[in-house]
């Protein structure tokens with residue numbers, strides 16, 4: 486095949502990946518667990534072209550920085566193929582990118598799958614996940630389906646599915662915050678924490694333990710136990726940033742207000758749990774029957790401008 490289209494879903498960290506061990510290719514310092522979200526989709530077409538350079542169009546734009554990162558990733562595909570192939574890449578996100586939700590996880594998972602297929606590389610799920618990881622750590626988790634876990638302590642870390650999408654009987658309500666100053670990428674944020682945060686080593690120990698515990702809780706069907714761990718894990722990851730010098734604070738007032746709202750909802754018997762990746766947008770996970778109530782609660786928070794409700798999704802899909 487010299488052309489392939491891949492669809493990948495953004496993978497939200499549940500037990501977060503936030504720290505690397507030395508070496509190239511996003512080697513994680515600890516395991517992590519995430520879930521693919523249906524409402525946050527990237528669709529990427531890769532075609533092998535004649536010529537001596539790649540043509541990369543991301544969301545219809547020619548953003549030099551994103552294109553350079555995608556181009557560097559395509560070097561890895563060329564290396565695996567053992568041929569100087571060049572690609573035309575067209576990639577778009579199926580959700581409002583202006584909202585600042587663009588995710589490197591769905592982006593690199595879709596790029597890895599589309600380019601590997603177009604180049605006729607026959608990679609199994611493990612190899613494809615390890616390849617996607619080299620674009621962005623969380624992208625490894627977006628290759629398999631449902632609830633996925635990154636296995637850290639091997640030469641080429643990769644992710645596996647630990648449970649199907651319906652294993653966590655929630656929907657995910659994403660509060661889209663009016664964004665403030667330009668975000669610091671997770672790549673730069675992690676590096677800053679590793680270098681300057683006095684909490685970082687403690688966080689990594691906690692992250693290792695949390696990823697293992699969360700897998701057990703998901704597999705045993707302890708949904709509230711999983712929710713409580715996910716929420717505490719997210720706050721611990723952000724605390725690592727708070728302790729960096731200079732402080733790395735992704736939260737806006739609206740983010741913290743969403744956490745408080747989750748605590749209050751639970752007090753009222755609505756089992757909603759909070760998490761947040763490396764940005765200001767809070768995510769509440771909760772049983773689907775409470776979607777209207779959670780939406781109303783999030784929209785009442787000043788600084789949150791819309792809510793995207795998502796189910797969990799399967800893994801990357803490739804078509805011709």
Ligand code: PMV
Pocket residue numbers: 496497498499500501502503517519589590621622623624671672762763
């Ligand atoms: O994949 P990266 O390098 O964008 O890192 C993702 C980091 C978090 O989203 C904050 C956590 C996670 O586990 O996805």
